[in-house]
Amino acid sequence: MPVSTDPMVPGREDLPWPDEPATNGAPTPVTTFPTVAASPGLPIGRLRRADPVELWRADEFATWLGSNLDEVGDLMGIRLTAAAAGAASPGTVVATDPDGAQVRVVVELGPSSDETFGLVMRQMVASGAKVAVWVCGKAQGEHLTSVAWLNREITGQLHVIVVEAVRIDDSIPAPIFRLATPTVSAG
Template sequence: MTGSGERTNPVLGRLEPVALREIWPHEALDFTPWLLDNADALGEALGMELDITTAEHPVGGFSLDLVGRDVGTNESVIVENQLETTDHSHLGQLLTYAGGTDAVNVVWIAREFREEHPAALDWLNARTDPDTRFFGVEVSAVRIGDSAPAPLFRVIVQPNDWGKTVRSHAHGGDSSGSDKNLLYAEFWDRYIAALGDAGLDWSRARKGPAQNWFNTTTGVAGAEFSVNFGRGDTVRSELYLGHHDPEINTSRFQRLQQSRTELEAAYGGTLTFQPLEGRKACRICEIGTGAVTDRDNWERLIGWFIDRQRRLRAALAEVGGITVA
């Protein structure tokens, strides 16, 4: 209100659309490399922690735009880009890429979807097995005044995972394994909720994976933070070094091992360094006790995971973080 009692309205800008070709003139040379470096923007829309590692991946006589994985579930993700209206040719390529890579999550990005193409993706989601999912995502861009343009990703097609899970159980399977997977999914749902309640933005996941581990990105390719259930009623909070190049994992592991005294002092406890002989990966972790089947202990386990991850992340920052290579 002003001194005379009149209300003063805030000054607001207006969102203005920006032509995609103004930002990315060439799909393969401009948009695909940008998305490779900014996968988090797409991941936020999809509810995934995307780690996109490869562009222009050869599949037969074609080149798939992007290949990566969902860090939270370790499931494969492929992305086909189209900065124009969708067409039958790209739908055919999408199916070729899905078959050629045995992908779990298949993402088609376009400026606009013709009416028949979301229907085709919905049909595929309804008839494929629970380990194959198709997403349709429309991309646009906006700005306010003279600001830099901002991308907008809108998911217009996504799978009905719950329906697929129900059909899977109805057709039989390992009920004991399925029951435990449902426990994992419920536990991680509560873990995700606890992260939000604590104001921690470690994950963009919207639902818990039906598996014994939950990974979040470190911001460095080939390295993840992980909390998981192990064998013999054990739990772990860890830094997992799983780059596809074993030499990079070894280099990162050895550098942190050289800083072990400082790292453990910052962590406030003892850490276990596991080079994982015979495997490409390495891990640095703390091991505790617990089982997902012990529901009465879930609150304690969630608190333990969050506390250990807070301390591990802070300790790594104290010693300079994870080397890129």
């Protein structure tokens, strides 16, 4: 019977995995994480939602987002590249699109607010950006309606992206992004 190379299976070979540090021949204990067994021997974790406000600060999250602009760019169909920060306020990322045009990304981890809506608009106007992205924890209906109206009336584009946080059991939290659109009421 062959020996499994799966670190979760007892009796695995003493060969290091590519992501394991060298141990100079000493056995390395296998790190285990809390799991829920769906069936005997099958470790499966549980996906848990978390509150982004409790996990991250907006300015720190904006710094992370500046290094991971593909997370929001892919949702909008725009390849974004980080630009020099310039006069951006905390919680704001300055990026450029493939044509070199400036894009402003403003982070608000809680529910969308009038204050941040004003900040997004001021930054868009002051910088001359044709695209702005408002990343928030929950998009309020009145803000989505205002954004939809602005996108019809101005030459620039304003996108609202909702960020949620998830983790598997007690793992490091990860953001999930989705493009927010206003709900169209019938009638």
